[in-house]
Each structure stands twice: as structure tokens, then as C-alpha cells.
Amino acid sequence: MATPLRRDGRDAHPDRDHPAYRSTALRHPRQPLVPLHDPETELARPFLGAGPIAPLDHDLTAQRGGQPLGERIVVTGRVRDGNGAPLAGQLVEVWQANASGRYAQAEDRHDAPLDPNFAGVGRCLTDAAGTYRFVTVKPGPYPWRNHDKAWRPSHIHFSLFGTAFASRLITQMYFPGDPLFPYDPVMQSVTDEAARERMVAAFDLDATVDQWATGYRWDIVLRGPAATVFEDVEG
Amino acid sequence: MAVQELTPAQTVGPFYGFALPYPAGPVVAEGGSLRLRGTVFDGAGEPVPDALVEVLQADVDGRLDGGLFGRCSTAPEGRFAFTTVRPGPTADGCAPHLAVIVHARGLLLHLHTRVYFPGEALNAADPVLAVVPEDRRHTLIAVEEERGFRFDIRLQGEDETVFFDV
Numbered sequence: 469m470a471t472p473l474r475r476d477g478r479d480a481h482p483d484r485d486h487p488a489y490r491s492t493a494l495r496h497p498r499q500p501l502v503p504l505h506d507p508e509t510e511l512a513r514p515f516l517g518a519g520p521i522a523p524l525d526h527d528l529t530a531q532r533g534g535q536p537l538g539e540r541i542v543v544t545g546r547v548r549d550g551n552g553a554p555l556a557g558q559l560v561e562v563w564q565a566n567a568s569g570r571y572a573q574a575e576d577r578h579d580a581p582l583d584p585n586f587a588g589v590g591r592c593l594t595d596a597a598g599t600y601r602f603v604t605v606k607p608g609p610y611p612w613r614n615h616d617k618a619w620r621p622s623h624i625h626f627s628l629f630g631t632a633f634a635s636r637l638i639t640q641m642y643f644p645g646d647p648l649f650p651y652d653p654v655m656q657s658v659t660d661e662a663a664r665e666r667m668v669a670a671f672d673l674d675a676t677v678d679q680w681a682t683g684y685r686w687d688i689v690l691r692g693p694a695a696t697v698f699e700d701v702e703g
Numbered sequence: 704m705a706v707q708e709l710t711p712a713q714t715v716g717p718f719y720g721f722a723l724p725y726p727a728g729p730v731v732a733e734g735g736s737l738r739l740r741g742t743v744f745d746g747a748g749e750p751v752p753d754a755l756v757e758v759l760q761a762d763v764d765g766r767l768d769g770g771l772f773g774r775c776s777t778a779p780e781g782r783f784a785f786t787t788v789r790p791g792p793t794a795d796g797c798a799p800h801l802a803v804i805v806h807a808r809g810l811l812l813h814l815h816t817r818v819y820f821p822g823e824a825l826n827a828a829d830p831v832l833a834v835v836p837e838d839r840r841h842t843l844i845a846v847e848e849e850r851g852f853r854f855d856i857r858l859q860g861e862d863e864t865v866f867f868d869v
Contacts, residue, residue: 470767477707482811489714491809494746495858501868502835508795509802510815510869514759514772550707563722571718589722625716627723633759633770633802634869638813640713657811658711666710688710 470511472694473634474550480666482657489653490614510634516559526592528564528604529585536586538567538605540681543641543669546598547628550692554598561591561627562602569608569622578610603681609648621648621655630690641686642668712813715806717753724755724776731758731773731787738851739818740784743777743805746859750781754807756856758785758818760800765791789820798825798832805856815867818854819844831867839865 484496504510524530529540543562547555565571565588568580572588586605594600607622623640630636642655649655658664666689675683715723739758743751754777759770771790775783790799801818819826821844826832832840842864845852857864 474707477709480709480711482711482713484811484814486811489809489811491714492811493809494749494860495751495807495809497814497863497866498746498859499839499863499865501866504815504831504834504867504869507802507831507867507869508767508793508797509759509761509770509800509817510867512759512761512767512770515769516772550705550709552705561723563719565718571721573718573721575720576718587721625713625719625722627715633804634815636757636804636813637710637712638715638806639710640716654713654811657713663708663711666708667713689708691709692707 470508470632472506472511473632473691474694477550478691480658480660480663482659486653486657489657511632513631514629514633516629521591521593526590526602528588528590528602530603531587532585534585536566536583536605540603541606542601542603542675542677542681542683543624543686544599544601544675544683545669545686545688547594547600547688547690548598549630549690553692554594554596555630555690556594556596556598558594558598558600558628558630559591560594560600562589562624564588564604564607564624565610567605567608569610580608580610606643614653619648619651621646621652626688628688628690631693635691637688637690640667643684644668644670712811714808714811715755717808719755720776720778724774728774729783729785731760731771731785732762735786735788737787737789738784739787739801739845739854740782740851741854741856742781743783743807743856744781744858748860750777751807751858752777752779752781754781754805756783757804757806758787759802760787761790761793763788763791765793767793792825796828796830798823798829803856805858807858814858815869816856816864817843817867820852821845821847835865
């Protein structure tokens with residue numbers, strides 16, 4: 469039997485019904501969710517057969533011919549479970565807009581330049597201490613059509629799995645001090661201030677590389693295993 | 704027990720298509736002959752062209768160690784399709800099923816649902832189906848087609864798919 473996950477703390481997540489973010493209106497269920505306690509399948513760990521991680525997958529500034537424009541940054545942090553245990557060997561997938569605020573995707577029609585040297589996609593595995601590290605450029609803010617003068621604050625998308633399908637997380641990392649925070653209904657959908665701040669990276673001198681890149685630290689916490697009677701017995 | 708200060712979820716957004724899908728993503732099981740396809744619909748009955756569907760299932764013997772995983776975008780018309788094998792019944796007494804996660808623009812936190820198979824005798828004793836209100840149970844049962852099974856996902860509205868608090 470797979471290890472059950474803790475069910476507390478999940479109120480940090482946004483409500484799916486968040487009218488200020490208009491696209492939620494027709495895309496959130498109206499019926500109550502059916503509780504599923506300790507389901508074997510959802511507690512299983514997916515085998516991710518996406519192939520081996522290539523050496524440059526973590527360096528978004530070195531995947532094309534030349535250097536992308538923008539502010540070169542290092543983004544690093546630790547992935548832990550809700551009990552504080554590091555999650556080693558975790559696949560971390562990231563994607564982002566370029567320094568001008570444009571995604572390298574055809575559907576993005578924002579009138580800002582594409583950068584031929586920037587794809588905006590990265591992935592890596594966490595090390596034994598649960599640490600991930602990416603080299604990239606700081607993404608620009610970009611407009612969207614949610615409301616008048618709607619601009620998304622700069623952000624990097626993150627995708628993680630944790631130990632189970634049930635600890636899956638897709639989220640966004642923000643940059644400290646962004647003046648767009650109060651106007652962004654996506655970020656503000658997280659209503660608890662402390663939880664919201666957990667999505668904001670911190671400038672970090674240790675991660676900063678002299679004469680080369682500024683550093684940001686952002687730690688991630690995924691659902692942890694619930695305590696079991698057996699663990700208590702074994703001390 | 705320490706407080707579980709979880710990192711909050713945020714939407715996958717509209718522009719993940721250049722990042723998350725990968726060529727082998729829709730192949731849940733190499734060489735599998737079972738085709739599972741469907742469409743994701745919103746509350747107005749319109750297809751959702753920017754959803755990402757992920758599945759996790761047991762192998763043909765019901766084993767979940769190294770669970771079989773698949774990922775498929777619904778671009779450009781709201782449709783997804785997986786190639787897989789029919790999972791065996793799992794050890795917890797569940798009838799054969801796939802666990803499903805739906806991500807989408809406009810979904811701030813992904814949704815969990817399940818695919819069960821029509822005409823499966825074990826469905827009657829499945830402990831998960833048993834807690835789903837009877838008049839909604841059909842939303843979890845795939846429809847048999849000529850070439851596999853169809854499982855449409857309705858995020859909202861009439862015949863809204865049953866989603867789980869996992």
C-alpha cells in the first residue's frame with residue numbers, strides 16, 4: 469500500500485472559482501468534489517519516461533546559437549515535502565517568456581520581439597539535497613486581455629510531481645518587489661498573504677555569480693507523507 | 704508535526720505548448736493497442752483547446768510501481784488521445800481505471816478524475832465508484848467505440864464530470 473499524503477495545508481491553493489480571473493468562469497466545476505481517501509493509483513509515483521536530461525537543459529541561455537538578450541539570472545532552490553524532507557531526483561520543468569515578455573509559441577500575439585537565442589524551456593533533476601538550479605534571463609511582464617491594462621508580473625512557470633500523482637504541482641515563481649502584484653488576479657487568487665509570499669523568490673547573494681549573473685532563491689514545498697503507526701513504532 | 708506550508712498552485716496558462724508536451728507523451732504504454740481519446744469541454748459546451756491531460760495507470764497485471772504515465776495537450780481543437788494497455792485491477796480492490804489530471808488556462812488548481820471501462824464486472828464492487836452519487840457515476844465510464852474508448856471531460860455544467868478531492 470502506498471504511503472498516504474497529508475491532507476492539511478491545502479487551503480494555501482487558490483479557489484478554482486475566482487471571478488477576477490475571467491477564464492475561471494466556465495472552467496471550474498460547480499459540483500462538489502468527491503473525497504478520495506488514500507487511493508492507491510493517485511498515491512503511486514509516475515514513471516516519467518521523458519528521456520534523459522541533456523547537459524544544457526538547465527541552462528536556458530545556452531540552448532541556441534548565441535546569448536539571449538536580457539538580464540542573466542540564476543534561479544535555484546530546494547524542493548521539499550511538507551515534513552521538511554528533501555525530494556531528490558525530482559524532475560523540475562520550467563517555461564517562461566523572454567526578456568521582452570513574449571513566449572516562443574505561435575499563439576502568443578503580444579507585439580514584442582521574439583529572441584532567436586531563447587526558447588524559454590528548461591528541465592533538470594534535483595540533487596540529493598533536493599536542490600535544483602537553472603540559468604536563464606529574467607522574463608518580461610506581458611499584457612493579456614483579462615481586464616483593462618492587464619499585465620502579468622514577471623514569472624517563471626514550474627511543474628513538479630513530488631512522490632505521487634496526488635502531490636503534483638504546477639505553479640508560477642514571481643520576482644520580489646514587482647509593482648504589478650496587486651493588480652494580477654492570478655497571483656491574488658492565493659488569498660492568504662503568507663502563502664502568496666511563498667510564490668515570490670528572494671534575491672540571493674550566494675546564488676549570485678560575480679561579473680556574470682544575479683541570483684534568486686525559491687524553495688518549493690509539495691505534499692508530504694502522513695505519519696503512520698508503523699513509523700511511530702520504529703521511532 | 705510541522706506545519707505543511709505548501710507552495711500554492713497557479714494555472715498552467717495558455718502558453719505551455721512549447722514546453723510541456725513531448726513526442727512520446729501520448730504513448731502511455733509502448734506497443735499498447737488500447738486507444739483512449741476524448742474532448743475537454745467548458746461550461747458553455749465549447750471545446751477547451753488549451754488543456755493538458757495527464758494519466759497514470761497500473762500495468763496489465765495491476766502493478767503500480769513505476770506507474771504508467773502519459774501526457775497530451777488538447778491543442779488545437781480540445782481533443783486528446785492516448786495509446787495504452789488496459790490496466791489490471793489494483794490491489795485496493797478497484798476495478799481497472801486510469802487516474803487523470805486536467806490542467807488548463809483558467810484552472811488555478813488542476814483537477815483529478817478517473818476513467819473506468821464500460822461492461823467491466825468489477826465496477827460493481829469498486830470502492831471509489833461506490834462513493835460517487837449514482838446519477839453522476841456514468842461520467843467516469845468511458846464509451847466503447849470501434850477503435851477503443853472515448854472519455855469526454857466536462858469541466859462544468861450539464862453532465863459535469865466527477866472530480867475528486869484526492
